[in-house]
Amino acid sequence: MKIYHNPRCSKSRKTLELIKSNTLDFEIVEYLKQPLTIKEIRLLLSKLNIAALELVRVNESIWKEKYQSKKMLDNEIINAIAVHPQLMKRPIVITNKKAIIGTAPENVLQLF
Numbered sequence: 001m002k003i004y005h006n007p008r009c010s011k012s013r014k015t016l017e018l019i020k021s022n023t024l025d026f027e028i029v030e031y032l033k034q035p036l037t038i039k040e041i042r043l044l045l046s047k048l049n050i051a052a053l054e055l056v057r058v059n060e061s062i063w064k065e066k067y068q069s070k071k072m073l074d075n076e077i078i079n080a081i082a083v084h085p086q087l088m089k090r091p092i093v094i095t096n097k098k099a100i101i102g103t104a105p106e107n108v109l110q111l112f
Helices: 010-022 038-048 061-067 074-083 105-111
Strands: 002-005 027-030 092-094 099-101
Touching (some): 038 074, 061 074
Parallel strands (some): 002 027
Antiparallel strands (some): 002 092
């Protein structure tokens, strides 16, 4: 199990606490310090079973300033996330087969 975590985010911290209370076998990736590669983002989207735009925090100023008014293909959105990791929704918890966005931290419990 792996959590893409932002320690400054309250939902990310809450999700991490839920993981800690259910397992000792997990990895924490602070994705702002260790941005995901394009390949990792594609794998994440596959496990989440969502389109690239659904992974974007559309209220982020970078999105509004640089991308919001553009019609973008999934590849372009993935590239934007790779360049600007703060655009990625958080936290995200993944297992070998599935991933969940923890905007509602209790959703992560589905993975146990």
